Amino acid sequence: MTAIDVLGGLASLFTFLMYLSTVDQMRIVLKTENSDGVSQILYCVMFFNCFFWSLYGLYLSNNYILILNFVGCVLSITTAAVVWKYRYITNIY
Numbered sequence: 001m002t003a004i005d006v007l008g009g010l011a012s013l014f015t016f017l018m019y020l021s022t023v024d025q026m027r028i029v030l031k032t033e034n035s036d037g038v039s040q041i042l043y044c045v046m047f048f049n050c051f052f053w054s055l056y057g058l059y060l061s062n063n064y065i066l067i068l069n070f071v072g073c074v075l076s077i078t079t080a081a082v083v084w085k086y087r088y089i090t091n092i093y
Helices: 003-032 040-060 063-085
Strands: none
Touching: 003 063, 040 063
């Protein structure tokens, strides 16, 4: 195992831990049934970021980049859907 393999493994680990924060956000929103204060834009941007990194990883045939960012795509879409479902809708009447 080379130093770059170790670096790739560490980067993947911390990327995975960062993506796990979306799971905690979903847990809170599902528990309270309220997504006030949660940015939908953040999860949309996160999706596109992970999507393009996944394409890049696919192009390079680099599983460190591809797999973790694919997981990020799935988690960001899921979190955005949960946030959207429980968004507060102001009554305008």
